[in-house]
Amino acid sequence: MRAEGFSKRPVNARGRFRLSRSEYDEIVAPRARTSRPALSQLLLLTAGLVVLTLISVISIYLVNKARDDTRWVLRSMEVENEISLAQLQIQRAESSQRSFLLTQRPEFRAAFEDASGRIPLSFERLRVLTKENPYQQQRLQQMVPLTSQRIEQLRQSIDLALTNRLDQAVESARREAGQDATRQIRDLGNEMRTEANRLLAARTASADASQSRSALITSVGSGLVVLFAGLSIYLVRRSNRERDLANARLRDINLNLESTIEKRTSDLREANDEIQRFAYIVSHDLRSPLVNIMGFTSELEELRGDIFRRIAELSRPDSLPPPGVNDPASAAEPVLDGPDEQLSQDFTEALGFIKSSIAKMDRLIGAILSLTREGRREFHPVSIAMRDLIEGIVSTVAHQAAEADAQIRVEPLPDIVTDRIAIEQIFSNLIDNALKYLKPDVPGDIAISGRRKLGFAIFEITDNGRGIDPKDHQRIFDLFRRAGPQDRPGQGIGLAHVRALVRRLGGTISVSSKLGAGTTFTVTLPSTWMVTNRDEQS
Incomplete structure (x- = not known):
């Protein structure tokens, strides 16, 4: 059949097409290749940021070290200057003393006092430095x-x-001039100056090295930054080229995409129509043998009376006269004894089982025919005042609600644009289910509420009934499948039909429930629905 050949096409569980491998390579793979340069750019940017951070940290460290080295160089120069100044003040004091002894002029004595007063200050500065x-x-x-x-x-x-x-x-000055103290002072000053010169040279070399390293790091960092910038420019240009190529491929693919989708949609619609015709033919053909079985069962039930009446006559004692033709007792149920009576009961019970099975089969075939007829019906979107529609449904089940001692509360509902007959069937089934499975001896409470969200209308039907085991939440939507105690009439097609209608209308349905804690069915539908390929495919 056409449907069997079409079923081999790549279609997922919801009737939507899957991409073939070639289509994936044409559409998805170019995008993946385009995203790889973007990842490379991100990694390159990260590496550049890390390098810049390291360069900044090292540069700050080297600059601080160079500043410290420069400070120490200045310190060494200050020490050398203070040593020289102290020696100069000592020499000035000696020269002023000799000049005063020779000339007795007071300015030389004042110069001596000034020089001797400056020496302790120089020593104090040297102690600090x-x-x-x-x-x-x-x-x-x-x-x-x-x-x-x-x-x-x-x-x-x-x-x-x-x-x-x-x-x-004069004699005292001549004698003291040759003492070792003067020579020791001079030697100690020279030793301090030599140490200051040594430290000055070492610290100057360290400062020069820090500045050289800082310059090297800056140069290397600048080179790396330029390198990263060049690589980034290259990757951006390559990414742009690949993106342009991918866009060109996508444009070429899109030129044929609409025709491909239209062809596949047509094939799927044809297959679905053929499946519905097949289901209709099978269901219709099943009715013929079922009618024959029902007829022969009725004839067999009529023959049963004749058969067991004959058995009763053969079992009657010869002393008793046979009943007359017009005898009322002859039309009544024959009186049987022992095994014959048990056989009659078994025969009657078997006929009852056959008749009940025939009735169940008739209802299932009728349900299949109803589903196929509904599947062929075209939907027509119209504006619907949902609260008025739901209140109309509630009024039709008011007697059933009164018998179940239940109240049905309809809260404000959002209006939608969709198929009215489908909506009536959806909510009629859900409200009927809520009434059917209420708890016995407990006042029923059923609430219908709704709200809008992101272009969709969300409706909730909540009851305080017996609830549904979580493991059966998906099973209840399958055709001819029921959950919980089977103490209510039904063929197990109501919720399956509801889900099919909701999907045709572009929505979803879900259930939230626990045993003994009531049930909430959530129906999500587009606020404004138009006929789409999805409906045509159904």
């Missing part, structure tokens, strides 16, 4: 008392000259 250098501190500690001693000797000579003991002062 060399506090991190134990070698310099040791030399300074030796130099300070020797210098103080020498200055005191020079002052004593000046005091002798002031008291008219010039010869004694």
Whole structure:
């Protein structure tokens, strides 16, 4: 059949087409190839950000180190300057002392006092500048008392000259000039200057190295940034080329896509029509043997009376006269004894089973015919006031609700544009189910509510009935499948029919329920539905 050949096409469980491998390569693969350069650009951007961060951190470190090295270089230069200044002040004090002894002029004495007053200040600055250098501190500690001693000797000579003991002062100055203290002061100053020069050279070299490393890092970082920028430009251009090629392929594919979809839709619609015709023919042909079986069962039931009446006559004792033709007892149920009576009961029971099975089969065939006829019906969207429609359905089941001691509450509902007959069938089935499966001896409460969301209308039918086991939530929507105790009449086609209608209308239906806790059916439908290929395919 046509339907069998079409079923081999790539169609998923909802009747929608799956892409073949070639179609996937033509449509999806180019997009995947286009996304790979984008990933490369992202990785490159990440690498560039990491490199820039490292360069920034290293540059900050090297700049701080160069600043520290420069500060230490300046410190070494200050130490050398202070040592020179201290030695200069000592020499100035000695020169001023000799000049005063020779000339007795007061300006030389004032120069001596000025120089001797500046020496302690220089030593104090040296103590602060060399506090991190134990070698310099040791030399300074030796130099300070020797210098103080020498200055005191020079002052004593000046005091002798002031008291008219010039010869004694000159002799004292000549004798003190050759002492070791002066030479020691000079040697200690030279040692401190040598150490200061050594530190100055080392710190200058360290500062130069830090600046060189900083320049190198900056150069390397700039080169890497330029490299990353070049690679990014290359990847962007390649990505643009591949995207243009992919778009060109997609344009070529889209040119044939509509015709391909239309062809497949036509094939699917033809297959569905043939399946419906097949179901209709099969159901119709099943009725013929079923009618024959029903007729022969009726004849067999009539023959049953004659058969067991004959058995009763053959079992009657010879002493009893046969009943007359007009005897009322002859038309009544024959009186049987023992095994014959049991056989009559079994025969009657078998006929009852056959008749009930025939009736059930007749109802199922009728349901199949009803579904096929409904599947061929065309839908026509119209504007529907949902609250008025639901209240109309509720009024038709008011007697049934009163017998079940149930109330049905209809809350404000959103209006929609869809097929009226389909909507009536959907909600009639759901409300009928809610009434049918209420708890016994418990007042029923059924509520119908609705709301809008993102272009859809969502309706909920909630009851406080017996509920549905979660494992049966999907089963109840299958054809001829029922859940829970089968103590209510039905063929198991109501919810299957509801789901088929909801899907044809472009919506979905779901159930939320627990045993003993009531049930909520949720129906989601487009607020404005138009005839689509999906409906045509159905």
